[in-house]
Amino acid sequence: MALAGLQIQKLLPKTNCKECGSNTCLAFAMKLAAKKTELSECPYVSEEAKAILAAESEPPIRTVTLGSGESVFQAGGETVMFRHEKTFVNATGIGLAIPDTLADADIDRQVKEFAEYRIERVGEILRPDAVSVAMCSGSERRLLAVLERVAGLWPRAIAVRTDDDSALAAAAVKLRGRKPLLASAVPATAERLVKLARETGSALAIAADNIDDLADMATRIRDSGFKDLFLELRAGSLCERLQNNIILRRIALKAGNKALGFPMLSYVSTGDAMDDAMEAGIEIAKYGGLVFLPGFDPAMFVSLLTLRQNIFTDPQKPIQVEPKVYAIGEPNENSPVFVTTNFSLTYFIVSGEIENSGISAWLVVPECEGMSVLTAWAAGKFGGAKIGAFVRESGIEQQTRNRQIIIPGYIAQISGELEEALPGWKVLVGPQEAGDIESFVKNVLKVA
Numbered sequence: 067m068a069l070a071g072l073q074i075q076k077l078l079p080k081t082n083c084k085e086c087g088s089n090t091c092l093a094f095a096m097k098l099a100a101k102k103t104e105l106s107e108c109p110y111v112s113e114e115a116k117a118i119l120a121a122e123s124e125p126p127i128r129t130v131t132l133g134s135g136e137s138v139f140q141a142g143g144e145t146v147m148f149r150h151e152k153t154f155v156n157a158t159g160i161g162l163a164i165p166d167t168l169a170d171a172d173i174d175r176q177v178k179e180f181a182e183y184r185i186e187r188v189g190e191i192l193r194p195d196a197v198s199v200a201m202c203s204g205s206e207r208r209l210l211a212v213l214e215r216v217a218g219l220w221p222r223a224i225a226v227r228t229d230d231d232s233a234l235a236a237a238a239v240k241l242r243g244r245k246p247l248l249a250s251a252v253p254a255t256a257e258r259l260v261k262l263a264r265e266t267g268s269a270l271a272i273a274a275d276n277i278d279d280l281a282d283m284a285t286r287i288r289d290s291g292f293k294d295l296f297l298e299l300r301a302g303s304l305c306e307r308l309q310n311n312i313i314l315r316r317i318a319l320k321a322g323n324k325a326l327g328f329p330m331l332s333y334v335s336t337g338d339a340m341d342d343a344m345e346a347g348i349e350i351a352k353y354g355g356l357v358f359l360p361g362f363d364p365a366m367f368v369s370l371l372t373l374r375q376n377i378f379t380d381p382q383k384p385i386q387v388e389p390k391v392y393a394i395g396e397p398n399e400n401s402p403v404f405v406t407t408n409f410s411l412t413y414f415i416v417s418g419e420i421e422n423s424g425i426s427a428w429l430v431v432p433e434c435e436g437m438s439v440l441t442a443w444a445a446g447k448f449g450g451a452k453i454g455a456f457v458r459e460s461g462i463e464q465q466t467r468n469r470q471i472i473i474p475g476y477i478a479q480i481s482g483e484l485e486e487a488l489p490g491w492k493v494l495v496g497p498q499e500a501g502d503i504e505s506f507v508k509n510v511l512k513v514a
């Protein structure tokens with residue numbers, strides 16, 4: 067938990083020398099608490115105070131990184147229970163778990179397909195994050211051979227899963243430099259695997275069936291100074307999974323328990339694709355750090371990646387497109403002129419429906435701070451005067467002779483105000499729902 071200004075002041079020299087740019091140490095402490103300055107601005111702060119303040123400024127859920135170079139994956143770093151309190155920081159990683167018993171050709175096909183898989187949604191590229199190889203063959207040699215194949219095909223985070231700590235040790239050595247995740251240590255193997263993870267620069271997952279055992283192990287490891295940890299609390303049911311994740315997040319955030327302040331790892335494998343999707347969805351919605359699925363089904367991944375994007379979008383910074391006039395298709399000087407807001411989801415739905423209607427058009431998108439149509443209108447960002455001013459400044463009047471502008475049906479009430487702001491233009495009220503644009507184009511605009 068972050069320290070308050072008064073607590074920080076007690077750690078400062080209290081000489082009020084002003085060298086930090088603040089008039090008093092208290093004023094500087096208040097700025098530090100509000101994250102408006104850096105501790106390094108005070109040249110006289112002691113090493114002990116620096117260490118305390120650095121530890122206190124760590125997020126309650128530690129950020130743990132997997133992978134190397136430009137292909138790193140980060141989990142944790144979270145500071146809130148609910149995203150509307152601030153924002154969530156690192157989106158739940160979604161990965162593919164493969165057994166080393168799969169035939170080589172199947173491994174190559176699945177991993178290549180997985181590595182190439184990406185979707186674009188509201189202007190963002192969404193893709194999965196990690197591949198985990200499980201030793202199901204019982205052969206360390208086979209595990210290492212499969213890891214070599216996967217490492218050659220998959221550039222991002224890799225996990226290795228086995229209860230055999232000798233095989234895990236060999237895998238860690240093989241993947242040295244890739245910062246893999248070793249899954250998972252249990253009390254009997256924890257000490258050896260922590261040492262190995264340190265030596266090979268790996269992250270380590272620790273697994274238990276209940277919170278007490280997990281907390282005991284995590285406390286010992288954290289006290290030893292090793293902090294590249296994931297927590298795997300094995301759950302017997304969907305309900306238990308949800309409950310566990312909420313309890314762990316609350317303990318870390320509300321009780322300030324640093325031993326349990328690490329990202330959570332889970333392997334989903336119910337035997338039923340729909341149940342797998344449900345369990346992975348719970349991990350994404352409620353605090354999972356990294357979740358692995360037992361197969362690659364694009365239909366499932368598109369749903370999970372979309373869910374993840376929705377949950378991890380910063381509610382205070384909606385995804386926006388640049389305010390400007392967009393050409394949809396190949397519009398000319400007679401093409402219709404539509405207007406909508408710069409909230410990405412709204413823009414992409416409206417532009418997609420215009421495209422689907424088979425016509426080319428101009429789409430005028432004023433600055434609305436990323437709000438949707440009704441929200442922007444209610445906030446005074448999408449009224450007649452603002453749209454009118456944007457149209458005049460945008461240059462659209464030089465691009466088209468058409469002087470008819472189509473506004474969303476939900477803001478029909480601004481028609482008069484917009485006509486006043488745009489002399490010479492006629493305002494046409496379009497459909498309320500973007501899905502009705504196609505029939506509007508055919509039946510009202512009567513454009514073939």
Ligand code: SF4
Binds near residue numbers: 081082083087110
């Ligand atoms: S520089 Fe340090 S000691 Fe001087 S006023 Fe600022 S916080 Fe206090």
